[in-house]
Amino acid sequence: MEKDDSKAVKRLKPVVRESDSSPMREMMKMMEEHKDLLSLSAGEANFDPPEQLINLAIDAMRKDKNRYTSTNGIPEIREAVARFVYDQWGVKVDPGQNILMTVGGMEAIFLAARIVLEKGDRVLLPDPGWGVMRTVVERLGAVIDYYPLREGEQWIIDHDAILSRMNENTKLVVVNTPSNPTGATLSREGFGALLERAEKLGTFILSDEVYHNYVYEGQHVSGLSFDSLDNLIFVNSFSKAFAVTGWRLGYAIAHPWIIRQMGIFKESISLCSFSIGQWAMSEFLPVCKGYLQEAREFCRKNMEMLVEGLQAIPGVRCTPPLGGLYVFPDFSEIEPSSQELFKRLLNAGVAVAPGAFFGSQGEGRARLMFACPPERIEKGLERIRAALDR
Numbered sequence: 001m002e003k004d005d006s007k008a009v010k011r012l013k014p015v016v017r018e019s020d021s022s023p024m025r026e027m028m029k030m031m032e033e034h035k036d037l038l039s040l041s042a043g044e045a046n047f048d049p050p051e052q053l054i055n056l057a058i059d060a061m062r063k064d065k066n067r068y069t070s071t072n073g074i075p076e077i078r079e080a081v082a083r084f085v086y087d088q089w090g091v092k093v094d095p096g097q098n099i100l101m102t103v104g105g106m107e108a109i110f111l112a113a114r115i116v117l118e119k120g121d122r123v124l125l126p127d128p129g130w131g132v133m134r135t136v137v138e139r140l141g142a143v144i145d146y147y148p149l150r151e152g153e154q155w156i157i158d159h160d161a162i163l164s165r166m167n168e169n170t171k172l173v174v175v176n177t178p179s180n181p182t183g184a185t186l187s188r189e190g191f192g193a194l195l196e197r198a199e200k201l202g203t204f205i206l207s208d209e210v211y212h213n214y215v216y217e218g219q220h221v222s223g224l225s226f227d228s229l230d231n232l233i234f235v236n237s238f239s240k241a242f243a244v245t246g247w248r249l250g251y252a253i254a255h256p257w258i259i260r261q262m263g264i265f266k267e268s269i270s271l272c273s274f275s276i277g278q279w280a281m282s283e284f285l286p287v288c289k290g291y292l293q294e295a296r297e298f299c300r301k302n303m304e305m306l307v308e309g310l311q312a313i314p315g316v317r318c319t320p321p322l323g324g325l326y327v328f329p330d331f332s333e334i335e336p337s338s339q340e341l342f343k344r345l346l347n348a349g350v351a352v353a354p355g356a357f358f359g360s361q362g363e364g365r366a367r368l369m370f371a372c373p374p375e376r377i378e379k380g381l382e383r384i385r386a387a388l389d390r
């Protein structure tokens with residue numbers, strides 16, 4: 001988009017005025033112009049939500065649960081969330097004080113950043129990492145330092161890379177485990193060391209665990225399982241785990257004082273979160289284990305098929321992810337520019353997310369989502385092979 005020189009634009013905050021138009025929007029526009037596209041670009045699961053959950057939502061609507069709720073969320077959902085985190089990670093949180101229901105994990109992230117960060121504060125973000133985090137932090141005027149994720153036989157969140165960059169000026173460290181786009185996870189030892197250092201330095205750790213259900217080796221290690229909320233702001237969401245991204249329902253778990261401040265801010269943004277989703281999820285969460293397991297196994301099979309297919313293409317390097325919904329292969333031997341790679345695959349009928357969206361380690365890469373019908377992956381692989389045939 002052309003930069004507008006009107007008086008109104010000149011009066012905007014400089015950080016907003018100077019930012020480029022969103023590359024994500026440009027990508028969407030290009031994709032709209034192509035017919036018969038196979039989408040492996042979505043940042044969400046493309047399979048069905050639980051049937052029972054949908055029925056519970058319909059019931060809730062018919063029972064006239066269509067009203068505002070309290071800002072923190074109805075007591076029933078907060079109690080269900082508290083039970084869920086206890087079942088998953090053995091930690092007791094107080095539904096009355098530690099939980100805030102939010103408009104997706106995204107609102108939780110925004111609110112946390114908004115109450116913690118001031119202009120000039122230093123924040124550590126992962127590279128590669130989810131681009132939205134960068135936008136939020138930048139627009140609040142904070143200063144970003146990146147810590148690299150490490151790709152060996154698997155992508156991991158290297159806690160030493162974080163620790164070596166933390167000092168008394170570090171206000172916030174963002175951890176995303178499993179990670180978007182690499183599937184990297186943080187080990188128990190790593191998480192422990194990080195929380196210990198955070199406590200010494202007075203740093204906040206924002207632990208974004210929205211992909212917690214998709215861990216393919218071992219168990220998910222949650223920041224919550226260390227049983228201290230002094231420095232931790234835990235963010236979770238129903239979006240990815242239950243394939244309901246459009247419901248916009250997530251939650252934060254943190255120290256009562258943080259939750260209170262986030263809630264006060266939320267009152268003036270969204271007032272409350274999706275009422276129907278809260279009612280439906282409060283009944284579904286206690287019985288969700290079977291669905292979560294099925295979704296995870298479905299994704300594991302797809303992931304293996306996609307990794308194997310990509311590894312078989314000469315010049316493509318694909319590290320199997322430990323978790324998440326995506327692979328982040330390296331195509332640089334064939335096409336070093338991730339934007340050109342995106343166009344080449346788009347012209348062959350496959351939509352992917354360009355690697356450069358995810359940071360400096362993303363050039364020559366693309367993010368491909370595998371939480372979709374396996375036929376789409378098979379067909380997508382055929383088209384990728386054809387597009388990269390040299």
Ligand SMILES: Cc1ncc(COP(=O)(O)O)c(C=O)c1O
Pocket residue numbers: 043103104105106107130176179180208210236237238239240245248249250
């Ligand atoms: C790493 C990460 N965190 C948070 C979110 C937010 O998800 P939602 O707001 O739908 O819960 C996303 C969505 O793509 C994500 O990839």
